[in-house]
Amino acid sequence: MPKSLLKIALLSVLSMQVACAMEPTKPMAPPPSGCHVVMRHRFSRHPMIPMLLPLAEMRSYSLHLSDHEVSTLAVWHNRHMRIAVPLMKLVRKDKDTLHAALLRGASRKTVQELVKRLEHDHMQLLGLEVAQVRIVRKTLSSAQWDKLVRMYHHMPPMRFMMMHR
Numbered sequence: 253m254p255k256s257l258l259k260i261a262l263l264s265v266l267s268m269q270v271a272c273a274m275e276p277t278k279p280m281a282p283p284p285s286g287c288h289v290v291m292r293h294r295f296s297r298h299p300m301i302p303m304l305l306p307l308a309e310m311r312s313y314s315l316h317l318s319d320h321e322v323s324t325l326a327v328w329h330n331r332h333m334r335i336a337v338p339l340m341k342l343v344r345k346d347k348d349t350l351h352a353a354l355l356r357g358a359s360r361k362t363v364q365e366l367v368k369r370l371e372h373d374h375m376q377l378l379g380l381e382v383a384q385v386r387i388v389r390k391t392l393s394s395a396q397w398d399k400l401v402r403m404y405h406h407m408p409p410m411r412f413m414m415m416h417r
Contacts (some may be wrong), residue, residue, distance in 0.1 A: 346366065346370040
């Protein structure tokens with residue numbers, strides 16, 4: 253028993269000495285001048301198409317939505333999700349397939365077909381996202397819409413992204 257404790261103590265002292273002897277990590281160097289590619293964190297801003305339907309459903313009380321407005325949004329949301337979820341899975345699968353094909357050195361024709369399929373599926377998904385903004389705009393009054401847009405702009409992007417995951 254005492255030997256094992258002695259070994260643990262020795263290892264901890266040695267590891268502390270090694271850690272103290274290491275150079276501190278340096279911050280990442282800025283990109284070279286003239287470089288136009290700026291890496292951004294995924295959650296640094298809101299998505300391209302605002303996902304207002306989940307926010308309107310979450311904030312229905314503060315927006316003073318009527319029962320009819322809430323049910324209209326809920327019915328549309330349920331129908332939309334039946335189409336959108338399989339489509340999102342298909343887009344994810346298409347991306348994975350394209351990724352694997354590029355890594356294994358697939359022919360140009362194969363890659364072009366995969367890209368075309370991915371673009372088609374992605375366009376369908378974007379169409380659904382645009383439709384959800386339009387249905388919210390159509391359902392809400394102009395005062396409710398303005399209040400919802402203000403809520404959307406004041407919501408931190410990270411929290412918004414987590415809201416519908």
